Amino acid sequence: THLYHFFFHIRSKSQVVHSTTPIMQQCPQGKGLETIEPLVRSVEETPDPIPTTITGTIPTWINGSLLRNGPGKFEFGKDSYTHWFDGMAMMHRFHICEGNVTYCSRFLRSDSFVTNSEKNRIVVSEFGTLALPDPCKNIFARFFSRFQIPKATDNASVNFVTYKGDYYVSTETNYMRRVDPQSLETKEKVDWSQYIAVNSATAHPHYDREGATYNMGNSYGKSFFYNILRVPPPEEKAAVEDSADLNGARVICSIRASEPRKPSYYHSFVMSENYIVFVEQPIKLDMLKLILYRIQGKSLNKVLTWDPQYDTIFHLVNRHTGKVVKYRAAPMFTLHQINAFEDNGLLVMDMCCGDDGEVIGNFTLENLRRGAGEEMDKFYNSMCRNLPRRYVLPLTVDEETPLDQNLVSLQNYKATAKKTKPGEVYMTHEELYDDELLQYGGLEFPQINYDQYNGRPYRYFYSCGFGHVFSDSLLKMDVHTKELKVWRYPGLYPSEPVFVASPNATQEDDGVVLSVIITPREEKSTFLLILDAKTFTELGRAVVPVNIPYGTHGVFNKMG
Ligand SMILES: *[C@@H]1O[C@H](CO)[C@@H](O)[C@H](O)[C@H]1NC(C)=O
Ligand SMILES: *[C@@H]1O[C@H](CO)[C@@H](O)[C@H](O)[C@H]1NC(C)=O
Ligand SMILES: *[C@@H]1O[C@H](CO)[C@@H](O)[C@H](O)[C@H]1NC(C)=O
Numbered sequence: 142t143h144l145y146h147f148f149f150h151i152r153s154k155s156q157v158v159h160s161t162t163p164i165m166q167q168c169p170q171g172k173g174l175e176t177i178e179p180l181v182r183s184v185e186e187t188p189d190p191i192p193t194t195i196t197g198t199i200p201t202w203i204n205g206s207l208l209r210n211g212p213g214k215f216e217f218g219k220d221s222y223t224h225w226f227d228g229m230a231m232m233h234r235f236h237i238c239e240g241n242v243t244y245c246s247r248f249l250r251s252d253s254f255v256t257n258s259e260k261n262r263i264v265v266s267e268f269g270t271l272a273l274p275d276p277c278k279n280i281f282a283r284f285f286s287r288f289q290i291p292k293a294t295d296n297a298s299v300n301f302v303t304y305k306g307d308y309y310v311s312t313e314t315n316y317m318r319r320v321d322p323q324s325l326e327t328k329e330k331v332d333w334s335q336y337i338a339v340n341s342a343t344a345h346p347h348y349d350r351e352g353a354t355y356n357m358g359n360s361y362g363k364s365f366f367y368n369i370l371r372v373p374p375p376e377e378k379a380a381v382e383d384s385a386d387l388n389g390a391r392v393i394c395s396i397r398a399s400e401p402r403k404p405s406y407y408h409s410f411v412m413s414e415n416y417i418v419f420v421e422q423p424i425k426l427d428m429l430k431l432i433l434y435r436i437q438g439k440s441l442n443k444v445l446t447w448d449p450q451y452d453t454i455f456h457l458v459n460r461h462t463g464k465v466v467k468y469r470a471a472p473m474f475t476l477h478q479i480n481a482f483e484d485n486g487l488l489v490m491d492m493c494c495g496d497d498g499e500v501i502g503n504f505t506l507e508n509l510r511r512g513a514g515e516e517m518d519k520f521y522n523s524m525c526r527n528l529p530r531r532y533v534l535p536l537t538v539d540e541e542t543p544l545d546q547n548l549v550s551l552q553n554y555k556a557t558a559k560k561t562k563p564g565e566v567y568m569t570h571e572e573l574y575d576d577e578l579l580q581y582g583g584l585e586f587p588q589i590n591y592d593q594y595n596g597r598p599y600r601y602f603y604s605c606g607f608g609h610v611f612s613d614s615l616l617k618m619d620v621h622t623k624e625l626k627v628w629r630y631p632g633l634y635p636s637e638p639v640f641v642a643s644p645n646a647t648q649e650d651d652g653v654v655l656s657v658i659i660t661p662r663e664e665k666s667t668f669l670l671i672l673d674a675k676t677f678t679e680l681g682r683a684v685v686p687v688n689i690p691y692g693t694h695g696v697f698n699k700m701g
């Protein structure tokens with residue numbers, strides 16, 4: 142999310158070497174922002190589907206469920222988490238059928254949820270003890286579990302993903318939880334390292350059109366490697382067995398960390414029809430400090446740093462051969478890619494980026510529960526806003542390629558790429574927005590018509606605008622013209638917009654966009670919003686008579 146970079150304290154180690162226009166100047170400052178405390182309140186689960194009140198019209202062709210994930214419980218007994226993301230994972234299901242919508246929700250029965258519930262307190266783990274008094278201990282637990290620190294979390298609160306046709310909830314550790322997408326029942330815990338030599342996987346896999354799932358994970362032995370994994374499509378005969386199955390998973394490419402003692406944090410990666418791009422960004426983990434601090438039992442929050450002395454390195458991987466080519470660009474950080482596609486020997490990739498990982502707010506519950514006005518403004522204004530940008534990678538660079546010439550030959554791209562010396566290409570990006578976007582505070586949670594357009598030339602993406610600490614608008618961007626369509630009303634906080642294509646779609650934006658709108662000014666009036674994806678106007682809404690907290694990611698499940 143826009144928020145992940147607040148999940149760890151990134152401290153600047155040196156000045157930003159490549160100066161760029163500071164985002165702070167471009168974005169309007171928050172003024173008199175309202176409180177969003179109700180968005181981070183603990184709620185009860187609603188295990189049995191309840192009806193909703195429909196206004197407008199929900200197209201009858203929509204048949205399936207919007208599944209969403211996010212933190213939903215922040216206290217056990219007298220104990221309270223300090224960090225938003227520490228909240229217990231809650232799964233939400235909005236089932237849409239013949240113009241009707243029902244809602245249900247359940248907490249993920251992770252080991253910690255079960256233990257904490259039984260004891261009615263937050264049971265401090267080995268890792269938590271180690272990290273105390275760091276308020277972000279569990280955030281770090283997630284990342285560090287990649288380095289096999291014991292008791293990695295299985296509170297998978299980030300996303301819903303599918304492998305071989307099964308649903309899982311995921312975070313960034315070696316564990317996932319299989320779940321039933323209809324009943325939201327928690328199934329078994331799955332450990333990646335039981336299947337494949339990696340000890341983590343991101344919460345943002347990609348899918349190809351044959352049904353295979355791709356993801357990335359780390360491995361750490363003599364060297365540190367970032368690995369690209371592939372889990373095959375579900376088997377034809379579908380041995381309707383009710384158990385997790387990652388058999389056939391394999392590593393298709395291992396990329397050695399550019400700085401062996403300072404591997405990078407990553408949240409997602411990019412996939413086009415023939416390539417995967419891994420962005421090695423200058424958010425660095427200091428392995429020596431990690432080991433030292435572990436021995437000394439010190440807080441771990443100083444081992445992850447924004448380190449702009451390093452460039453950003455793009456590793457272009459051929460999905461068929463596993464061959465890797467490197468490109469460089471100025472330091473930046475990114476959490477979510479928008480899309481990538483090939484165009485006449487170029488690979489075009491669009492991402493939500495920031496270029497200053499130093500401007501950091503802290504997503505503690507204390508900050509999020511700040512009162513309205515000056516207090517909240519201060520917090521908002523201390524944060525960096527992410528904006529969409531485009532990089533263009535020339536696919537064939539060899540000994541013959543001349544030095545210092547822009548290799549982005551097509552007129553319609555403003556990004557550049559130059560061979561600076563043998564084996565090295567340096568890129569600059571194109572801003573993928575007009576000034577109009579800045580009044581909405583930048584954007585994150587990008588989504589596209591994934592089934593038809595992921596990895597292919599495309600025109601539209603949908604996202605959340607961040608005029609507040611949590612998103613307060615929905616945006617549709619035309620990447621050809623950079624024009625925006627906007628849905629924004631004071632006091633309404635939309636979730637990540639999910640696109641669902643209509644049955645006879647001929648155009649990219651034939652369909653609807655689904656988003657869950659949180660209403661802190663009004664109790665129990667959360668609603669599922671259905672926008673016409675083409676015009677970005679409201680078709681209908683389904684008001685759910687319960688409070689729902691602000692969440693992370695979601696998917697549409699066509700299977701019910
Ligand atoms: C998650 O689970 C781990 C271990 O199961 C536990 O120590 C931790 O407190 C839980 N909570 C979070 C937010 O990580
Ligand atoms: C839709 O909901 C209404 C009100 O609950 C109900 O009367 C109607 O039968 C439902 N329609 C379908 C197709 O489920
Ligand atoms: C964020 O964390 C840093 C370091 O822990 C602290 O100095 C700063 O005051 C915090 N900022 C906010 C807005 O909480």
Ligand SMILES: *[C@@H]1O[C@H](CO)[C@@H](O)[C@H](O)[C@H]1NC(C)=O
Pocket residue numbers: 202643644645
């Ligand atoms: C899609 O096309 C079929 C066949 O032409 C038609 O019966 C159906 O009503 C169409 N559906 C929609 C939503 O337009």
Ligand SMILES: *[C@@H]1O[C@H](CO)[C@@H](O)[C@H](O)[C@H]1NC(C)=O
Pocket residue numbers: 204205238239699700701
């Ligand atoms: C909705 O989709 C499910 C799963 O594909 C299917 O079984 C069901 O018949 C569909 N319902 C309608 C009304 O089309």
Ligand SMILES: [Fe+2]
Pocket residue numbers: 142299344345408476477694
């Ligand atoms: Fe994410």
